[in-house]
Amino acid sequence: MRSRDDRTGGIGSGSIRKQLSQNFLTDIPVARRLVRAAGISADDLVVEIGPGDGMLTGHLLNNAHRVLAYEKDRHYAAKLRARYASDRRIHVRHADIREITPPREPFTVVANIPFAASTDIVRWCLAAPKLTSATLLTQCEFARKYAGDYGRWTKLTVTQWPTVTMELDVRVHRYHFHLIPQVDAAVLRLRRREQPLLTRQELHGYHQFVEFGFSGLGGSLAATLRQAAPAPKVRAACTMAGIALDEPVGLISPDRWLTLYQALS
Known part of the structure; x- marks a missing residue:
């Protein structure tokens, strides 16, 4: 059953989510698996991009030291702030990650990212000097393309290879989302090399x-x-x-x- 917002087309409606390219993960085991794949430790600072209704957020807080959540949808940013108002380990901002200066300390990204913004978000991650890794749930075709899974490699992947690896991880069926996208999703893993292959x-x-x-x-x-x-x-x-x-x-x-x-x- 749709929420009242969905019926009226108000804030948080399906039409707004489509505009923001939001497909919310609905499967708890998949969320846990995604967070586990990120290899988060109790000392880590995690940036979550587009947390939406918070399916991943609680699992991140169970594993990380701190979480910075950036949500472009004002409605969901407010809901998350209210939910975690008493938890000082999380900071929720109503903001577009593409307009945010990355943290100046080592951090990792874990996110179910908007499909339409995938390229921009990957570039944001790659441009962040202190990024150690990124675990991004995105469109399957996009993840396969940048991981070279088609037997072809993008210029971006080749350019970054001496400093950052891009690998394909678990595939997620489209029916594990709401709104249901037209294609399956997959996890793209970015890892910054501890020792670059070139000076x-x-x-x-x-x-x-x-x-x-x-x-x-x-x-x-x-x-x-x-x-x-x-x-x-x-x-x-x-x-x-x-x-x-x-x-x-x-x-x-x-x-x-x-x-x-x-x-x-």
Whole structure:
């Protein structure tokens, strides 16, 4: 049965949730599994993005030291504030995470994120210097794309690989949500490496290298690289990295990009 808000189209209605791309998790075991997958410790600061009706929030408080919850929907932000008014370990803000400066201390993100904002939220996480990990429940296709599960890798995944890994975790059926989305969801796990695979100076060069490699100047990665380096050197580097000379850029895994960069450097 729909709530009164749903019937009237008022604050918190299904129409408002659609506008905000909100699909609330309704399965408690799935919520517990998601929080458990995040590997939260009793000392951790957790940022929850879009907590909605708080399905994950209580489980996070059972495991974390502190929780910062950012909810764009004023109605649900107010409800969460009221529910946890006596708990000083949680701070709830009515805000869009994309407009928030990340914490200046180490933190992890655990969230059932709005599908429509997934790319922006991933970029926000990656840009946060103190982020240690992010466990994001999002559209299954999106999670598979950024984890390379289709056998293709995005420029963002390749660019971040020396410092952050992106992995596909558990899949969640769409009927575990309300409103029910048109597609299943899955967990995308971001982990910042304790020790980057490249130095700060090397990272700058690597980022430029990836940007040029994805420019598509030659049809294949090798052909593109031959625009800037001698053909014999490109051929030798591709052989070292296990990359065919006609291999399209999107099919090349991040680890091979790294080997190729080091060979050409």
